[in-house]
Amino acid sequence: MVTKSFDLIQNGFIIPARYIQVLLMFTAILLVFYQRVNLSVAIVVLNKLNGTTGTTQPQFDYSSLTPHQRSSMLGSVFWGTFSVQLLSGYLSSHYGTVKLLLCCVLGSSLISMGLPYVLIYCGYEAFIAFRVLQGCTQGIVFPAVYGHLAKWCPLKERSLLGGVSQSGLDMGMALGFLCSGLLALTSLGWMAIFYVPGVAGVIWSALWLAFAAESPEKCHYISHKERTLISEVGVAAMITKRNAPIPWCAILTSVPYLVLVLVKLSHGLSIFTLMQQIPLYINGLYDYEIHVNAMLSSLPFFLMFVTSHLVSYTAHYLLVVRKCSLALVRKSMNTLSTWVPAVAFVAMTLLSKELVSANIACLIVAVTTYAAAAVGSSLNHIDLSPNFGGMLVGMTNMVMTGMGVISPIAVAEIVKDENDRSQWNIIFLIIAALLFLGNLLYLLFGKMVAQPWDKIESMDNRAADNNTVASFEVDTIRNIVK
Template sequence: MTAEVNKGPLLGQRHVQTFLLFLSIVVNYIAKFNAGVAVVAMTNAQSTNPNFPEYDWNEMERSYILSSFFWGYIMTQFLGGWLCRRYGARLTMFVSTFGSALLVLLVPFCVPWGGWQAYCAIRVCMGIFQGLMFPCVHAHLANWCPPSERNRLGALANTGLDCGTLLAMFVSGQVAASSMGWPGIFYISCAVGMFWCIAWLIFGADTPRQSKFISKAELSYIESSISANSKQEQLKESRQIPVPWKAILTSLPFWSLFLVRCTQSWGYSTLQAEIPAYMNGVLLMEMKSNALFSALPYLASWIMAFVYLIVSDILISRGALTITGIRKTYSSLASWLPAISLIGLSFLDSNQKTLAIVLMTASVGINAGATIGSALNTIDLSPNHAGILMGIVNTGANIVPILTPLLVGIIVKNEHDRVEWQLVFIISAVIFFFGNLFYIIFGRMVNQPWNDADFLDEQKQALSQEEGKAAKAKSKSKSKS
């Protein structure tokens, strides 16, 4: 019999850190996505509270506001990984959320004199700050999660994406219609961000050893688990380990992850941004005017995130599937089933509205498997460089939502033409399919050799030995001649 491992309290500090990461994603996503509701309230006061200013912004200006966030967001993904390595996740995430929360508070004060351009500028700056967040989330998970719990705790933290989106939609709409009006959206977004910053400063810690609240048993469990998995005698802080850039950029498992995250982002951004326009133009449905229809996909995604998590825990604990099997199975479900749904949607007409809603909701819900399927693969490949990997991957994945509307604009000249939309959805389905196929073939769910802290030293040593052997062989050949 094997001795039972003492993991510390049932709810230890690793669970506290996971909950704080969940909340960080929630509060940042509230600030990120409240613009969808805010712009409507600011341009149509009668739909919410007519006692507040209304602005005459056209559709293009509104589109600039909504997309401007990503202009800044893609600029700092890599920087977030670097800052996290240099200064730690605690400080970097604090700066990220504090800056975003402070900027969102400026909207009610700057828009009256700066118009939509001021709102865009604020959103760009918010994107710059929030771009630091996700590389830190993955690096923090790598430092705090024992290998056997990474899948569970990482997935729990990432459920904040759908929870934050849901809250942004529901809470923002209710606040805009209340006595606070649309400015209240920004006041509340700022308040929840500041509240998280305080909690993070109190309870957040870069590593288990730096935590003031962790028990000795939990500290020993986390450090011994991570050390044993990485085959290193001591747990080393990842920001002290040099980055093996050449090894990373020539790693096929890394590029398979990069590709699948980009293709999943392409498919998801099509599901998220273009299907409402398709339903309005082809199916003659006013989806945006119905809060229930707009929220259903995100509610389904949040629920499915927990379903995926529970099922994966059961399968792994019973030995039915390895982590490799879980990742590739979930990634396939999250890519290929929505691909089929996209094609199915493109053949529906205005007499099949109910089926269209079911397909759309199911597609977004099933796509929630992408978190466990591929998003957490950065930690599998390299816990020591998870923040750097996430910075590179997330940069590519977030360029895609800027590109997909451009393709739609090129192909769809008449929003009521179903044939044009079919081409858009078929292209997305093909991208979904082949990106995941590449991941299935070349993706790996184990630590790569370049994760080792002494990888570069070993390479230099091996190179010097080879050079020494070559020099000896050369001198021997000269002496013989």
């Protein structure tokens, strides 16, 4: 009897367990990225408050900071994220993901609630230190999520469920920009920008403890039918992974993986630059009110969220219904997420500052089409290695988040005047060139099948092989003696 992937009711369970896991991972990513981008809006608010009289809000003299100090405030969270990628990738592949994701969201949320006090009473140096610590907790999220997806997603649903969970990134940035701008207008002022997502993260942690499960075998509310469906994934047991050596040499010399790293590097430079700089770019060129700035900054990311779901369902349709090859779907989607934004960035350099609608439209196109990256290349880590998927994501994210560290430094070096459009154009052209090159190599050398180095022998098979070898050696010695 064939098990259908989308039975909504399975032995009395209205919502399948794997969908609950995906929903929790979606909200985890949403909260992490909300807490990552809200500082971009808070900085604009603090800058506008400088010298303002008749306000009861605590103020911080942001205008007194140098460009490099400002870039350090923006990029500090990526310093922490960068530093934990390899460790979190190893831990997620070898020791599970439930506790890791709990530490990620809960730790980041508690720090978020304390950041306003740190900035007011301890200064920007202490604020940077706490943002680095927050980045360390946030850096766990993607290695843990991909490791969790590898255990919970049937092969035919991997693109769909993986895309849905990753769309939390889009919604997190959209809500981070929009809600931060609106919260700044409340009685709590700019401090609410950090309080609200912190409280939401604590609530999520309680739900995660109640419903998260390390694997289908350890889930107490999963149906037998669904457990059978997911068991076809074929991911090695955790104890087997702990005893298996990591094929470092094979991974670091794997052309498909190295090409994937280059693609994600270009994605990282693109999305992290937009994530950090869009509010500053709009404020520098057009000087809108904070709520207008917040709405314009969030609009591309809301559309990106919608697009990500359209892309996920389109990929699922092409793979399951139309029977298209996985390689065709992955490479087509990745082309959409790289070459279209590259064209949009180049177009922005050719448009005049006065064409506001056209410039915002190019920004929307660049951000919206990036949504196809989740299906186009991000899930390729699990294609190449279901067993070491979390480890690969950790390694790739170390490079990718390195772009989050470099981006604000590069912007501070190149963009000396936020009102000068020609300086911003240099940034856009660099991003466009990297996006084009990365996808070109991905089209030529990318692979969508498990690599030979992904295989892990079970302890029983390894013991049987050892016994066979030992028996052969004994027989050989006996023949020689005879």
